[in-house]
Amino acid sequence: MPIQQSGKRLRVPWLRKLDENDLPVTLPVFMAYCMVAGSLRSWNRIGTKTIVTLVTGDDFYYPVFAEAARFFARQIWDGQSFHGNVLQWSDKNFRHEAEALRDERAILFAPLSYQIQDDDRLLSDAVVPLGPRTIRHAEAALRRARLPITGESVELLMTEPWSRLSRAFQDRRDPLQAIQRLRSLPKAIPPAEPEAASPPSTLGLTLSDTHGFGSGLIEWGHDLAKDIADYKAAIIPWRDVENGVLISGPPGVGKTMFASILANTCKIPIIYGSASRWQEAGALDEHLKAIRASFEEAIEKAPSILFIDEIDVFGSRGETDRNSAYMRAVITALLQLLDGFERREGVVVVGACNQPDLLDSAITRPGRLDRHIAVPLPDAEARRSILKHHSGVTLCSADYKVYEMATEGMTGADIERLVRDARRSARRQSERLNGDHIIRHLRPLIKLPKAYVHALAVHEAGHALVSHEVGYAHVADITISRWRVEGDYRALGCVEYDVAADRPRTRSFFENAIAVCVAGIAAEIEVFGSFSQGAAGDDAADLNRATELATAMERAFGMGHTLAVEKFSPDAFARMRASDPELRREIHNVLATELERARSIIRMQRDAHEALVTRLVDADQISGMEVDEIIRKHRRPTVSLAKPERRVAT
Known part of the structure; x- marks a missing residue:
């Protein structure tokens, strides 16, 4: 049936x-x-x-x-x-x-x-x-x-x-x-209150009152304020004013706040635009009207600042997904407004984004947003200043040390939320906000066992020693931590390098770089017989970076088995490795060779490595000068283990 x-x-x-x-x-x-x-x-x-x-x-x-x-x-x-x-x-x-x-x-x-x-x-x-x-x-x-x-x-x-x-x-x-x-990115922090129609007021703050944006961005802002003042006084023409900049950084570092403070410093109005809000206007014609309306408002109020948030949403005209035709039309319209036949005299365009590499190259060409300034995460001094600005509280030296460890990697928005929570707690207790409220709302710190600290020192000392021996770069300093923030699994050790900018990037250079990347796990293998999982996982992990370098050598730089190259793209590299077994074998061979070279260095210079580990466990941080001195004192004479640079024809 x-x-x-x-x-x-x-x-x-x-x-x-x-x-x-x-x-x-x-x-x-x-x-x-x-x-x-x-x-x-x-x-x-x-x-x-x-x-x-x-x-x-x-x-x-x-x-x-x-x-x-x-x-x-x-x-x-x-x-x-x-x-x-x-x-x-x-x-x-x-x-x-x-x-x-x-x-x-x-x-x-x-x-x-x-x-x-x-x-x-x-x-x-x-x-x-x-x-x-x-x-x-x-x-x-x-x-x-x-x-x-x-x-x-x-x-x-x-x-x-x-x-x-x-x-x-x-x-x-x-x-x-x-x-x-x-x-790999910090968790998005939900707003404590419903999002307002416009960014929060900065209450007349100027660049002289702020911290945490990095010296490069602050210096550029002061120069712009001087140029705007000269333009208003008819001392210089508009063509002498730098009228476009792209600022980038992780969410919460204060890119929107910077634009508002910049407008206060320059004493000119600011018009807020957002790629996502423009897109919410509706169909393509409504989307384009919303973009033009923001530019027209900025021109009417000139001299002014037009702030475009989330500009990386526009992407690139080279993308080929289902929305590519739509976005090409939007990007073309934006380019026309940035210069083209419709000049924007008196308007400084400030674009902000999290991922500048996604932007169409035409947006950042000269005459548009041709200057790119990255906003770093605030350092310890900046985090102190941000806390002082939002709370008015000054901590004692011991509390500041705890505060700096617990807030490492936090943005200005994170610290503002911390202060808001501490202030709420003080209100509930009918007390005036003080340092105790701040400390109680910090993320808990967990002291690491001695064995764990020793393993960190073994790993980081391996990086420094191999870098010194292969001549890759001068070590600026080595740092390890004895504390971990509860729930945060970021790297607990770091080696900073000074890599000479004028060195030719030959295959030998990249092989030395790969050897340094895998030197940490080489040291762990030599000391403990195996290495920990922290060497892989996110984009910044040792094995991930080594794999990307090896892939670039083989497929992007023409230094492998073929001169045929592809565009440098980590996403494309991942697809290549997944679909090309031969490429995976080539990369494995490179990594295995450099790992064995790093292990041989650790074995040969075991005394120097152990001296670095002992000093690092005692001090938590070693300067580059001290690293050089320890290695020279304990180093066994041997032939150079650096890959010789290939001669470049002249």
Whole structure:
């Protein structure tokens, strides 16, 4: 007897098995699709006709959910009849409403900021709340991406903002790489209060009052303020004013605050733009209108500063994903406004981003944003100043030492949140904010066992000794830590090098660099018989860096088995290694050779290595001069173990 099918689809997509013919979507889009499908179970029938409104909550990011809704709609509606009627009520106009009525199908999102009207309810067949993301959604997305389902990965997908997930998981990037990138970055700090329409006021602060931005950016800001003053006084023409800069750095270092403080210093108005907010304006024509409106406002108020946040969202015109045509049009419009035929006299454009390498090179060419200044994480002195600025509290010397260790790697935003929490605690206790409240809200410090500290010293001394012996670079200093911040697993040891800029980057140079990278694990193997997992994992780990250098030699620099080269790209390198067994063998041979060379150096100079370890365990930090002195005192005479530089024809 034939089986009759009702046409009803399985209502919960996270329970169904992966179909090899499934359309390609990124991991966060599939997770959002599960949320959409779960909320629209009653309409999850093939061929159904409906116009439905999904009321969103705080956990919503339109670009991801729009693509998820289209993915859902393509499966239940006839793709030839569906014209993409996935909209936000705040963006909907008469044309969109007409298209929805014509197709008799649409999914409309109503954000929290939008008040649904009676006419909206009349148009919609149903108004349904969009459910929250759940652990089942995250597990289904990991399963679909063929990734192991671990508690750490599930927690990452459940807690990361959609905007960060969207940027991390891209069509061209392996999902495992995306997860590793997210793990390597500091966790996004949720705002304590709802995000305001404009950045918070800096209360008249100027560059002279601030710390933590790095000397290069502060110096550039003071020079700009002088040039703006001279321009206003008609002493210099606008063409002599540097009117474009790109500032980059990790989230929370204060890029937006810097732009506001810069405007205060220059005594000119600032107009805030954001690549993501411009994109939220709607379709391409609305998107371009929003960009032009910001430039027009800046020109009307000139001299002024136009601050463009998240400018790396624009990406590059060389990308070939499903949104490439759309983004090419947007980038072209931005380039035209940056110079082109529409000059922007009186407007200083400050672009800010987290990943400057994603930007189209045309945006940073001379005449546009041709100066790039990186904003570093604040050092110990800057973190003290930031604490003083936000709290007015001065700690004693012992507390400052604890504070500096516990806040290492924190941004200005992290410290501001720390002070806010401490101030709240003081209010609850009816006390005035003091140092005790600050210290109690620091991340707990865990003292490392002596054996662990000794292992750190063995590892870092290995790097320094091999660098000295192969002539790779002068060691500036070696540092290890006796404390670890609870829940933070960053590197606890570091060797800083002074690499001569004028040395030719030959194959020998890179082989020496690889030997130095693997010298830490070489020392561990010689002393302990094995090495720890800290040598690999994130992009900055020893084996990861050595692997990238070896790949670059073989495929990007023409120094391997072929002169045919590819563009230097870590993402492309990872795909090459995954798909090319011969390349993996070549890289393995390079790494194995340099590891054995590093081990032979450690064996030959074991006395010098042990002296470095002993001194490092006692002092926690050794200067480069002291490193040289210890090695000279304990070094056994031998032939040079450096790879000889190849002669360059003249």
